Amino acid sequence: MILLCAPDALAEGQSRGFQLGNIRLLAVRRHGQAYVYENRCPHRHVPLEWQADGFLDDSGSLIRCATHGALFLIESGECVAGPCAGDALHALACREDDQGLWVQTD
Ligand code: FES
Numbered sequence: 836m837i838l839l840c841a842p843d844a845l846a847e848g849q850s851r852g853f854q855l856g857n858i859r860l861l862a863v864r865r866h867g868q869a870y871v872y873e874n875r876c877p878h879r880h881v882p883l884e885w886q887a888d889g890f891l892d893d894s895g896s897l898i899r900c901a902t903h904g905a906l907f908l909i910e911s912g913e914c915v916a917g918p919c920a921g922d923a924l925h926a927l928a929c930r931e932d933d934q935g936l937w938v939q940t941d
Contacts (some may be wrong), residue, residue: 850890
């Protein structure tokens with residue numbers, strides 16, 4: 836596994852973008868739990884953010900693609916609205932310990 840960030844680098848309700856080699860990732864924390872996905876929209880395979888570290892919709896409860904507005908559940912990556920509805924973000928296994936947030940890359 837690869838250490839993505841320090842324990843306090845992803846606050847509750849926050850999203851962040853990361854670059855691991857040539858893989859773009861995004862991490863979100865919701866209800867204490869961290870989720871990590873590949874930062875790649877299933878619709879046109881482009882990065883999702885609308886500004887640096889800005890991956891969430893106005894309510895902060897869904898991940899939103901900046902290009903055509905697809906909305907994804909934070910907990911599963913499932914697309915629930917937009918041109919790729921029914922598709923999903925690619926999730927990466929992750930865990931947290933005293934050192935921070937670790938991700939499993941493929
Ligand atoms: S590229 Fe993401 S919704 Fe079209």
